[in-house]
Amino acid sequence: xxxxxxxxxxxxxxxxxxxxxxxxxxxxxxxxxxxxxxxxxxxxxxxxxxxxxxxxxxxxxxxxxxxxxxxxxxxxxxxxxxxxxxxxxxxxxxxxxxxxxxxxxxxxxxxxxxxxxxxxxxxxxxxxxxxxxxxxxxxxxxxxxxxxxxxxxxxxxxxxxxxxxxxxxxxxxxxxxxxxxxxxxxxxxxxxxxxxxxxxxxxxxxxxxxxxxxxxxxxxxxxxxxxxxxxxxxxxxxxxxxxxxxxxxxxxxxxxxxxxxxxxxxx
Amino acid sequence: xxxxxxxxxxxxxxxxxxxxxxxxxxxxxxxxxxxxxxxxxxxxxxxxxxxxxxxxxxxxxxxxxxxxxxxxxxxxxxxxxxxxxxxxxxxxxxxxxxxxxxxxxxxxxxxxxxxxxxxxxxxxxxxxxxxxxxxxxxxxxxxxxxxxxxxxxxxxxxxxxxxxxxxxxxxxxxxxxxxxxxxxxxxxxxxxxxxxxxxxxxxxxxxxxxxxxxxxxxxxxxxxxxxxxxxxxxxxxxxxxxxxxxxxxxxxxxxxxxxxxxxxxxxxxxxxxxxxxxxxxxxxxxxxxxxxxxxxxxxx
Numbered sequence: 001x002x003x004x005x006x007x008x009x010x011x012x013x014x015x016x017x018x019x020x021x022x023x024x025x026x027x028x029x030x031x032x033x034x035x036x037x038x039x040x041x042x043x044x045x046x047x048x049x050x051x052x053x054x055x056x057x058x059x060x061x062x063x064x065x066x067x068x069x070x071x072x073x074x075x076x077x078x079x080x081x082x083x084x085x086x087x088x089x090x091x092x093x094x095x096x097x098x099x100x101x102x103x104x105x106x107x108x109x110x111x112x113x114x115x116x117x118x119x120x121x122x123x124x125x126x127x128x129x130x131x132x133x134x135x136x137x138x139x140x141x142x143x144x145x146x147x148x149x150x151x152x153x154x155x156x157x158x159x160x161x162x163x164x165x166x167x168x169x170x171x172x173x174x175x176x177x178x179x180x181x182x183x184x185x186x187x188x189x190x191x192x193x194x195x196x197x198x199x200x201x202x203x204x205x206x207x208x209x210x211x212x213x214x215x216x217x218x219x220x221x222x223x224x225x226x227x228x229x230x231x232x233x234x235x236x237x238x239x240x241x242x243x244x245x246x247x248x249x250x251x252x253x254x255x256x257x258x259x260x261x262x263x264x265x266x267x
Numbered sequence: 268x269x270x271x272x273x274x275x276x277x278x279x280x281x282x283x284x285x286x287x288x289x290x291x292x293x294x295x296x297x298x299x300x301x302x303x304x305x306x307x308x309x310x311x312x313x314x315x316x317x318x319x320x321x322x323x324x325x326x327x328x329x330x331x332x333x334x335x336x337x338x339x340x341x342x343x344x345x346x347x348x349x350x351x352x353x354x355x356x357x358x359x360x361x362x363x364x365x366x367x368x369x370x371x372x373x374x375x376x377x378x379x380x381x382x383x384x385x386x387x388x389x390x391x392x393x394x395x396x397x398x399x400x401x402x403x404x405x406x407x408x409x410x411x412x413x414x415x416x417x418x419x420x421x422x423x424x425x426x427x428x429x430x431x432x433x434x435x436x437x438x439x440x441x442x443x444x445x446x447x448x449x450x451x452x453x454x455x456x457x458x459x460x461x462x463x464x465x466x467x468x469x470x471x472x473x474x475x476x477x478x479x480x481x482x483x484x485x486x487x488x489x490x491x492x493x494x495x496x497x498x499x500x501x502x503x504x505x506x507x508x509x510x511x512x513x514x515x516x517x518x519x520x521x522x523x524x525x526x527x528x529x530x531x532x533x534x535x536x537x538x539x540x541x542x543x544x545x546x547x548x549x550x551x552x553x554x555x556x557x558x559x560x561x562x563x564x565x566x567x
Binding site for chain 1: 562
């Protein structure tokens with residue numbers, strides 16, 4: 001077995017990782033031979049069409065699915081141990097807020113579960129709500145917030161656990177483009193400020209290229225990695241960067257990768 | 268008062284009044300029709316000349332009518348609800364109190380049993396497979412056949428009075444609660460369950476922080492059915508235990524002595540009791556759901 005990096009140093013390390021679902025119509029290869037090393041502080045986007053296994057890969061990292069072949073380590077241990085040591089924060093496609101809890105109590109939910117003291121809970125909650133620009137909304141209920149604000153609460157909640165690794169599954173997929181641009185900018189700021197490792201699933205090329213330090217292109221049937229592109233855009237980027245030659249070149253390469261993976265085929 | 272206000276303000280007052288008025292008209296007509304055979308018989312025996320207006324007048328003031336007229340029931344209700352002391356055995360308030368207490372005890376026991384069974388079914392796979400068919404089968408047995416046996420069996424081991432009657436209410440009540448709570452405890456979306464997993468939450472934490480609050484709307488929908496059933500159960504239970512009183516006993520006494528008006532009065536008091544209980548549960552539901560939705564008004 002070839003290893004591309006020392007497992008100890010990578011936040012996520014996979015070798016020949018595969019996952020087969022058995023269905024009535026026979027086995028489905030959701031993931032096949034994934035070799036990926038994610039270094040601390042990277043912002044990695046997994047991009048590909050629906051059904052390419054990008055969400056499945058994220059769920060395997062989070063121990064929400066179990067791989068059936070190959071190896072995976074998160075922080076040098078198994079995904080299960082990583083989950084149990086609360087190594088990551090997970091942001092879902094939907095905000096997944098509790099309607100009966102205020103914004104503040106929603107953010108404190110994981111902290112209650114983890115047995116963090118009341119004082120520390122309050123402090124962390126205030127800090128992370130401030131970080132996502134939601135101070136002043138502590139006592140609102142989810143229904144009083146817009147979709148974009150709800151998703152920011154969800155991000156603050158994931159951050160409040162203070163994980164080094166942030167797993168995000170198309171967090172802005174359900175939002176309109178204007179809100180999405182705005183949140184992308186905020187997320188980038190956040191990444192710059194906190195230096196966390198982010199694994200970000202998306203099917204938007206501009207979003208992936210704008211946010212990431214590395215874009216991993218995936219293709220379906222079976223889910224595999226087609227291309228692994230590093231983006232050396234400045235960390236101090238603004239939305240204007242999307243008009244630059246550099247940006248377009250990377251976006252073009254991502255699109256080529258998707259094409260090579262037959263993502264644009266009609267079948 | 269608030270209910271009348273609401274009726275007036277929402278413009279429902281007139282339609283409701285119209286329905287009530289037409290029901291009363293139909294009732295009066297029905298009283299004439301149903302009592303006519305008996306009266307016409309009597310006229311013919313005595314050789315009396317009669318027309319429809321005389322028939323109607325007589326039909327509405329019969330001593331032992333097949334169907335009493337509304338005002339006759341009204342008079343009986345005034346006599347047995349307002350004029351009698353509450354402690355008197357001839358007061359319908361006294362009997363309603365007896366029925367109410369066994370309904371409420373049965374409702375409480377049934378709700379408790381329903382919730383416990385639902386938790387078992389949701390958390391223990393074996394129970395899910397084995398219990399549900401029995402629970403459904405339990406409700407296919409006619410309660411009228413079962414009630415005397417429960418009373419007799421419990422009576423033979425020395426348990427008498429309120430409790431055996433409550434057991435019958437409980438028997439009817441627990442069913443909607445089980446069905447509603449099983450659905451409610453399973454109602455959180457997969458994404459919320461996954462999220463709890465990412466927090467490495469224990470199953471106790473998932474239960475109290477997620478499943479239980481999520482089940483509240485389902486619980487209240489069931490409770491509204493259960494509270495009405497609990498009154499039915501208590502009345503059915505009072506039929507074989509006639510001597511002890513209660514609205515069921517009044518129904519039975521009325522039919523023994525051919526006092527149809529007495530039966531109607533007891534029926535009306537029973538439905539008023541049910542309606543009040545359902546309203547109370549509905550109020551509590553409104554308050555609970557409002558809290559659960561973060562203060563947002565909810566249509567129930």
